Amino acid sequence: xxxxxxxxxxxxxxxxxxxxxxxxxxxxxxxxxxxxxxxxxxxxxxxxxxxxxxxxxxxxxxxxxxxxxxxxxxxxxxxxxxxxxxxxxxxxxxxxxxxxxxxxxxxxxxxxxxxxxxxxxxxxxxxxxxxxxxxxxxxxxxxxxxxxxxxxxxxxxxxxxxxxxxxxxxxxxxxxxxxxxxxxxxxxxxxxxxxxxxxxxxxxxxxxxxxxxxxxxxxxxxxxxxxxxxxxxxxxxxxxxxxxxxxxxxxxxxxxxxxxxxxxxxxxxxxxxxxxxxxxxxxxxxxxxxxxxxxxxxxxxxxxxxxxxxxxxxxxxxxxxxxxxxxxxxxxxxxxx
Numbered sequence: 001x002x003x004x005x006x007x008x009x010x011x012x013x014x015x016x017x018x019x020x021x022x023x024x025x026x027x028x029x030x031x032x033x034x035x036x037x038x039x040x041x042x043x044x045x046x047x048x049x050x051x052x053x054x055x056x057x058x059x060x061x062x063x064x065x066x067x068x069x070x071x072x073x074x075x076x077x078x079x080x081x082x083x084x085x086x087x088x089x090x091x092x093x094x095x096x097x098x099x100x101x102x103x104x105x106x107x108x109x110x111x112x113x114x115x116x117x118x119x120x121x122x123x124x125x126x127x128x129x130x131x132x133x134x135x136x137x138x139x140x141x142x143x144x145x146x147x148x149x150x151x152x153x154x155x156x157x158x159x160x161x162x163x164x165x166x167x168x169x170x171x172x173x174x175x176x177x178x179x180x181x182x183x184x185x186x187x188x189x190x191x192x193x194x195x196x197x198x199x200x201x202x203x204x205x206x207x208x209x210x211x212x213x214x215x216x217x218x219x220x221x222x223x224x225x226x227x228x229x230x231x232x233x234x235x236x237x238x239x240x241x242x243x244x245x246x247x248x249x250x251x252x253x254x255x256x257x258x259x260x261x262x263x264x265x266x267x268x269x270x271x272x273x274x275x276x277x278x279x280x281x282x283x284x285x286x287x288x289x290x291x292x293x294x295x296x297x298x299x300x301x302x303x304x305x306x307x308x309x310x311x312x313x314x315x316x317x318x319x320x321x322x323x324x325x326x327x328x329x330x331x332x333x334x335x336x337x
Contacts (some may be wrong), residue, residue, distance in 0.1 A: 001025060001026070001027040002025055002026055002027065002063045002064060002297070002298045002301055002302075003027050003029040003061050003062050003063045003064070004016075004020050004026055004027065004028055004029060004062070004063070004064045004065070004066060004294070005028075005029055005030040005031065005032065005055065005056075005059070005062045005064070005065045005066070005086075006020075006028070006030075006031045006032070006065070006066045006068055007031075007032040007033070007052050007055075007065055007066070007067055007068065007069060007077060007081075008032075008033060008067065008068035008069035008070075009031060009033040009035075009038040009039060009041055009042060009068075010038070010068060010069070012068050012091055013031070013066075013068040015288070015290045016066045016068060016089075016290060016294075017042075017043065018288070018290070018291075019288060019290035019291040019293070019294045020066075020294055022288075022291050023291050023294040023295045023298065024295060024298070025295070025298040025299075025302070026294050026295070026298050028043065028046050029046060029047065029059065029061060029062055030046055030047040030048070030049060030055055030059055030062060031043075031046050031047070031048055031049070032048075032049040032050065032051070032052050032055045033050065034050055034051075035050075036050055047059065052065075052077060052080055052081070053080055053084070056080070056081065056084040056086060057084070062086055063086065063087060063301065064086060064087040064088070064089060064297055064301075065081045065086050065087070065088055065089070066089045066090075066091075067081070067088060067089070067090040067091060068091050070163045070169040070170060071091075071092075071093050071095065071096050071169060071170060071171060071175065072095075072096050072163070072166075072168045072169035072170070073169070074090050074091075074093075074094060074095050074100070074104065075095050075097075075100035075101075075103055075104050078090060078104045078107050078108070078115070079103070079104075079107045081113075082107035082108050082110070082111040082113050082115075083107070083111060085111055085112070085113060086113060087113045087114040087115075087116075087297065087301060088108065088113060088114070088115045088116070089116045089117075089118060089293060089294070089297055090104070090115070090116070090117055090118065090314070091117075091118045092117060092118050092119055092179050092180065092183075092314070093171060093175045093176075093179050093314075093317070093318055093321070094117045094311065094314035094315060094318055095318060096167070096168070096169075096170075096171050096175060096318075097322075098315075098318065098319060098322055101311075101314065101315045101318050101319075102315070104311060105311045105312065105315065108311055114297065114300055114301065114306065114307055115307070115310065115311035115314075116293060116296070116297055116300075116307035116308075116309055116310065116311075117309050117310070117311060117313060117314025118289075118290065118293055118309070119179075119180060119183040119184075119289075119309050119313065119314070119317075120180075120288070120289020120290050120292065120293060121180045121181070121183070121184055121257070121289060122183070122184065122187060122289070122292075122308075122309065123286065123287065123289045123292040123293075124252075124257070124258055124284075124285065124286060124289070125258075125279075125280055125283060125284065125285075125286040126252045126257070126258055126259060126260050126280045126284065127184060127241075127252060127257070129260075129276065129280070130188065130241075130243070130250055130252060131187070131188060133248065133250065133265065134188050134243070138245075138247065138248045138265045138266075138267060138268075139243060139244075139245025139246065139247060139248040139250075139265075140245045140246030140247035140248065140266075141245060141246040142189065142218075142220060142221075142222040142243070142244070142245045142246075143222060143223075143244045143245055143246070144222055144223040144224060144225065144244055145185055145188070145189050145222065145223075145224045145225070145241070145242065145243045145244070146224070146225045146226075146227075146240070146241070146242040147178070147181040147182065147184070147185050147224070147225070147226050147227070147228075147240070147241050148181075148226075148227045148228075148238055148239065148240045148241075149173070149177050149178045149181055149227065149228045149229065149238075149239050150227070150229055150232045150236070150237040150238045150239070151173075151177055151229065151230050151232055151236040151237070151239070152230060152231070152232050152233065152234060152235050152236055152237075153173075153177070153204070153210075153230035154204075155204055155205060158204055158205070158206050164206070165204065165205075165206025165207055165208055166206070166207050166208070167207045167208055170208065171208055171321075172199075172201075172206070172208030172209040172210060172212075173208075173209055173210055173211065173212060173228045173229060173230045174199075174209065174212055174228055174321045174324060174325070175208075175318075175321055177228060177230060178212070178226065178228035178321075179317050179318075179321065181226075181228075181239065181241055181257070182226065182317040182320055182321065183313070183316070183317045184241055184257075185224060185226075185241065186316050186317060186320065187313070188241075188243060189218050189220070189222060189224065189243070190218050190219055190220050191218065191219045191316070191336070192216045192217070192218055192219070192224070192320055192323075192336050193216075193217050193218060193219045193335065193336060193337065194216065194217050194333050194334060194335045194336065195214055195215070195216045195217075195320065195323045195324055195327050195333070195334050195336070196214065196215050196327050196332075196333045196334075197212060197213065197214035197215070197226075197324040197325075197327040197328045198212070198213055198214075198328050199211065199212035199213075199324070199325060199328035200212075202231055203231045204230065204231070209325070209328070210229065210230050210231050211228070211229040211230070211231050212226070212227075212228045212229075212324060212328065213225075213226065213227050213228075214226040214324045214327070214328075216320070226324070236255050236256070237255065238253060238254070238255065239253070239254065239255065239256045239257040240252065240253035240254075240257055240261070241253075241257050242262070247265065247266035247267070248264065248265040248266065249262055249264045249265075250262055250263050250264070250265075254284075258280070258284035258285060259277075259280060259281065259284055260273075260276060260277045260280050263276060263277065292308075293307075293309065296308045296309075319336060320336070323336050
């Protein structure tokens with residue numbers, strides 16, 4: 001069994017607990033939070049600590065630490081865990097600063113530990129089918145892609161914790177909500193060469209943006225359009241990812257991007273498309289993405305390989321988001337190379 005510990009007993013930690021408890025070959029061993037009251041929410045059978053370093057020193061049995069603290073603290077805690085020679089799963093966004101993300105990669109490499117970043121949407125059934133089509137070359141020459149996130153996060157959401165909506169610890173709609181879709185766009189379309197963007201804080205009393213729009217050009221020449229907002233009234237409206245090419249068009253959508261809306265390929269048939277739509281509709285969520293991430297880390301350790309979603313993968317959308325924000329602030333096209 002691979003023993004896991006969690007640091008940070010906030011909302012997202014619940015998904016990690018559930019994933020570890022369901023994952024084959026994984027065992028929840030300990031939980032750490034500087035707020036002892038939060039530890040009361042942890043399962044009764046696990047060890048509980050208020051100091052991360054003490055937990056790791058006292059429990060050599062811990063193999064992996066899931067970092068579930070506010071995003072601005074990810075780099076600091078990654079350093080502590082890596083120096084104690086434990087593998088790391090860090091929640092998205094990997095970091096809020098490019099230098100911190102690069103430092104995290106360095107900490108892992110220098111200490112010979114594995115670093116995985118939580119981008120669970122890659123494991124949605126419809127998205128996995130889309131990736132299969134992309135890998136098979138079914139789109140032909142790519143034209144463009146579109147990522148749309150029209151969600152609601154009201155003021156009460158940001159007011160529930162002092163760090164929410166801050167530049168130092170949280171980030172805005174791009175880092176918190178759109179980052180999953182930007183990860184998918186980069187995973188499927190490849191690296192971005194340049195970006196032009198606008199962003200604003202329209203409705204929420206926060207330091208960061210609550211709405212943003214950007215146009216990107218990928219290194220392969222295709223274009224991408226990004227729309228992200230937490231200002232949609234009164235609830236989440238749409239999350240979608242669409243890809244268009246010479247011989248194929250596909251759109252995964254819904255209130256969350258779990259359903260096949262468009263699926264047209266030169267080498268496909270209407271019957272195949274309808275069968276796929278019904279298959280996805282019957283099980284749109286599949287095995288939870290966090291469980292995929294946990295089980296993959298177990299296998300990566302046992303097989304001595306890199307995780308499916310690496311630290312480098314986690315760095316890519318952070319770099320893109322920072323370029324979008326720089327473009328929005330300066331009014332200039334930003335080149336990512």
